Amino acid sequence: MPETKNKLSMVVFSGDMDKVMAAYVIATGAAAAGIEVVMFYTFWGLKAIQKGNLTGKSFFGRMLGLMNRGGLNAIGPSRLNMGGLGRWMFKQMMRAKGVSSLPELQRMAIELGVRILPCQMSMDVMEITKDDLIPEAEEPVGVATFIQHASESQVTLFI
């Protein structure tokens, strides 16, 4: 096994607003403390790094893109979303308390040098292309790349 370093590797599996929020709070906090941060976005997690345009080529792929649209402004909380009402309510409550919005947190993470690696296999399955992702997303990778990063990280998380 390689030497571990001051590094955090995180799998972002969830595309739920609240869990993505937790992922970015941890990522920015770690980066602020001088820790190298790598985030792997797989399956629903890809929703958090999509631009928000419609995706998919096949019938199923297009349905998926339509019914579960990506982008930070489209994703809802894991509980009490109630068809978007929960998302709206959470945004209001966060703004009222002065908590940074999800897009602000993502931008901050990118500014702090947090790396964004999308999962190639999930992109293939869900028919999401590199062009559907935010420009800061790096070239898609597979599990071996994650394991390489994770095995040299002192902290690993799955969200």
Added chain:
Amino acid sequence: MSEMKPDLTLDLKGLLCPMPVVKLAQAIKNVPVGGIIEATATDPGVLADIPAWAKTSGNELLEMTRQEKVIRFVVRRTK
């Protein structure tokens, strides 16, 4: 320590987690090594988080005081 003149003062009042440490980490790049930042914040979470940030990032927390709702702290850039 109060007689030390800070190289930079930072107003973090009203900011919630993770912004106080994020802003502090960004600001500390703008002072020289050995330089001092004096900051004020209102999020009670910073009482635990600034010492934790200092420990992880390797910077030095020189002072932390709380007066009513305002928390004032002084950190020194060590590297």
